[in-house]
Amino acid sequence: DTAVSQTPKYLVTQMGNDKSIKCEQNLGHDTMYWYKQDSKKFLKIMFSYNNKELIINETVPNRFSPKSPDKAHLNLHINSLELGDSAVYFCASSRIDGGTQYFGPGTRLLVL
Amino acid sequence: SQQGEEDPQALSIQEGENATMNCSYKTSINNLQWYRQNSGRGLVHLILIRSNEREKHSGRLRVTLDTSKKSSSLLITASRAADTASYFCATEHQGAQKLVFGQGTRLTINP
Known part of the structure; x- marks a missing residue:
């Protein structure tokens, strides 16, 4: 049973495109x-959400919009992708009081 | 910046030897955590040590915390080839609801 899952695992796209990465956790x-x-x-x-509410937004360009x-x-939805957005994006989850975080396998984004 | 620093950036040892990695940070913490990342994978939590604790053990792992020096160390005893990975320390600082990660130590265990 996967605790934190992300899709897709790999994402190759052109500059200027819009793309989304999905994350789900079954840890409660x-x-x-x-x-x-x-x-x-x-x-x-980049961001943290607590019970569907945005808690942290670390000066990320507004082309990035979490939902x-x-x-x-x-x-995570990304508009108008740029070359510098190429990276591995990880989703994680934790209990409300912080502590241990559980990470997904990552999404490798390559912007050409 | 609250970002921690890890030392060394890379470490290569023979199987069976002990591996020690260090982490330093700048501002007061609630807890410090160590994570492992195998190549191409996500991070896996190893151990959490709270600011009022000095030492914790988990299997072959031993973590120490010195809040006066704002530093921590991770010791892996009797290393195995499967321990080859990057190891990250992460700090949860007082007043902040987030973890701040160091740049990691790349550990290579040679058979």
């Missing part, structure tokens, strides 16, 4: 996150 957690990992493996938080239809899902 209240908090979900999106991280970006660059080519140097540096992992940086949480329910507390088990947190999707």
